[in-house]
Amino acid sequence: MLQITNDDIAHAEQILFNRTGVFDQERIQFIRELNTCDLQAVPGSGKTTVLLAKLLILERHLPLTDNRAILVISHTNAAIDEIRGKIGVHCPKLFSAPHFVGTIQAFVDKFLATPYYTTKLKQKPKRIDDDIYIEKASRFSTTTLGGFNGQAVRNARAYLNFYGNIDSIRFSFQNNQTSLTNGLNGRALTIKRPRSNANNDWNAVEKAEVLRWIYNFKVKILKNGYLCFDDAYYLADGYLAACPTIVDIIQKRFSHVFVDEMQDMGAHQYELLEKLFAASQGNSICYQRIGDKNQAIYTGISSNGNTWTDRPLVLQLNGSHRLTPHTARIVEKIACTPIRVAGLQTNEDGSPISLLPHILVYNDGNIGTVISYFADMVALYRASGDVPVTGRQSYKAICWNTKSETGKIRLNNYHPAFDRQHHTPKVNYDSLESYLLCPQDTSAFGPVVKHIGNALLRVLRMEDVEVLPGLSYNKTEFYKFLKEHHPQFYQNLQSRLYYWSRQVLLGQSTNTLTEITAFLPSLLALFQKQVNLSGAFITPNQVVVNNSAPNPQPLAHPNQFVHPDFNIDICTVHASKGQTHTATLYMESNYQKDIAGLGSHESERLAGYLLNLARPQHINVYVEQSLRTAYVGFSRPTHLLCFAVHEAHFNARLTGLDQFNPKEWTILPVP
Incomplete structure (x- = not known):
């Protein structure tokens, strides 16, 4: 039977950290565990890192008995890219057949949906998107x-x-x-x-x-x-019903299954994974689910009372290298599923971070200045050294509800310019200009190049440019066509993509918009097309960009507050999930209705938890949603957490915070 040794752990540490002796006992316990279990990990605990360590070690022991394989599943392409980027070069066997490392969607597409579709229709799907x-x-x-x-x-x-x-x-x-x-x-x-x-x-x-x-x-x-993506799960359900033996076939292939970010799986994904890897009797699979129930804020398995059921063995990672002890104390209070949260974050020199979480109390008259007040506070703490100014810094103002509604506090009350279309990455936007605004929080070329490429493909689809009748180009086919049939044009486009991306990152998006608009006719001419159906997409409302205008101003991003020394990105709590911020402003909002006097805002629903009152035996569903959402939002910052609360809610529910000893909050009125 495979056993993980101290030498194995040292090998993984050397690759991941360039030194040994890094992992503490709770992390070593999980790395050594090769039986079915769950790992519950608090925010910033490095759960993906311990998974990477385990995979690095398993690579050393490949091939496994009977040549069985390892399956690694996460929820997003970004998470898989992170795994591949950090250990891919060290794990050539793991990232090749018969093993599989990919998203839950890619797994379902490859092993269930596509085979069943092909069997039924005698052809492969053209696109699952x-x-x-x-x-x-x-x-x-x-x-x-x-x-x-x-x-x-x-x-x-x-x-x-x-x-x-x-x-x-x-x-x-x-x-x-x-x-x-x-x-x-x-x-x-x-x-x-x-x-x-x-x-x-x-x-x-x-x-x-x-x-x-x-x-x-x-x-x-x-x-x-x-x-569509859901069609793949519909086909998977049909496949399992028509051919139940596929479960046994998949179980015989994979001996070790690791599912990261388990709390983000939808109910249909959770149930499918259970059918495949946990439901049958006597299977010999090591099936490990890794995540944090308290961060289940999507329509997933841990929301609305549909909590993922623990395995008999549940391990925990309680130490957070992101949170300070002060912030961790607050985050622990609002964990819907109780778990100890130990804040391990310090200053670079190892000294403790002294800033307490802040409550910013505003009213109807000054709600529009909450973000600017937060920005001034960040500037003050940067000047004092309480918030670092070196390294990569990130400042975010986040809110739960973005849907504008008269008489209710929503994100637009704090920042009227907020545009919901730009707060999360998408493939399709309403205009060419929008593709140049969407990479809001990046200093890397990759995301910008990707968005510009998506814009070019969008124009081709709108003009019915097809690689085969009925089949639109994807990015791989598009670049392959140019490289084979128009190599000089291909090289020119690659240079332009680099140059355009550089301009976007320098804040010169207006120039880029002008240049891409001028470039598109020559691109379409390669396919005997011209700007027609895509005209309104390229220049909405027939807005003409003046090429001769001196010093054009950059396109203003609607979801940023610009301070002279830094920018504050404004987004939803959901869009910030998984991120690490230097300072976070969490702005309460109205969500759903007031039931039994529990309130409609996070400050109202969380009051009893923040005040250390006895927990109810049954948590109202809206309170549960508020707990999970605030847990995610409050656990983003490394140095400063601010919570914006209306004075009416503070006076009615939270005045008792002043009586805490030791003091847990700094309470400030917004001027």
Whole structure:
């Protein structure tokens, strides 16, 4: 039986840290553990690092008995890129067959969805991608399907136009049959005539025809080879039902399965992984789930009471190298699932960080100055040396709810210019200009080059440039085509991508927008196309950029507050998840309704926890959501945490904070 030795651990430490003796006992315990277990790790505890150490060690022992493989799954491409970037060069065996290191989506696509799709339709899917799927699905108004009379077609299009739900309608495999649902495995899709009432709704036959048209429309997209990500899970469910032996085949292939960021898995992903690696009796798989239940803020397995069930063996990483003892004390209080949080962060010289978390008390009249007050505070602490000015610094103002609503505190009340479209990376944006604004928090060329490349591909798709009939170019095919058929143009584009990205990073996005706009006609000419359907995307509202204007100003990013010495990025709590900030401003917001007097804002719902009151036996679902969201937001900063609270909520719920001994907060009114 494989055993991990002290020499193995020293080998991993040498690669990861260039020295030995780094891992403490709680980390060594997990690294040595090769049986099924869960690892619950607090924010900043380095859980991915201990997983990397284990993988480096397993690489030394490959091949395993019976040539079985290792499976490593995470939730995002960024997480997989981090794993590959840090240990890929040291683990050539691990990153090649029969092993698999990738996202949960890539795993499902490769081992379940694509094989089943290919078996059923005798072809491979062309694309499994939400954005490409949405582009195809949005063409329902111009799609012709046989077998329907004109009225049924008009009704179906009217329904989809009015409700605008084509993006969320899904195939689901439930009770051994396919149905249309609102979201994967959600409620059955119900048809209702637009603007109808009891007297003018469609009859049962008309509704059935609308449902049948939508079903056939989605089947057409599916058969054409375009799948959204949820379609892959629908196919996976169908595959397991049609061929149950696939579970045994996958279990015989993989002997060690590691799932990172387990709390971010959706319920369908959690259940699928359980079916594959935990449900059968007597399987010999080491199945380890790594994450933090308290950070489950997406629609995942640990939200709304659907908590992931612990294994008999649960290990913990309690020491946080991100949080100071002061911040850790607050974060521990609001952990929905109680866990000890030990703050280990210090100054570079090893001295303790003295700053207490701050509560900034504002009112209706000065809510718009909260961020600028935070910026002034950061500047003050930078000047005093309490916040470092060297190295890579990150300052964020984060909020939960971004949906503007009169009379309710939302992100736009603090920062009216906030644009929801730019706060998370996407493949598709509404305009060419938006692609140049989206890399908000980066100093690297990679993300900028990626966004510009996505913009070029978007223009090609809008002008129906296809590698094969019905098949749009992806980035690999696009560059391959240019390299093989237009090598000089390809080299020119590579140089331009570097130059454009440099301009964006220097704040010269206006120049870049002008140059890309001028470049696009020559690109489209290679495919015998010209700017037509993409015109409104390239220059929205026919805005013409003046090439001769002297010293054009950079495009202002709507989600930044600019201080003379630094910028503060403004985003949602969800967008900040996984990040480390130097200083974080958490701005409370209104979310859902007040139940049983618990309030609608984080400061109200968290008050009892911050005041060390007895925990209730049952946590209200809205309080639970607030706890998880605040836990994520409060655990971002290395030096300074600020919590913006309305004076009405502070006076009603939190005045007792002044009585704490030792003092846990610095409480300041916003001037």
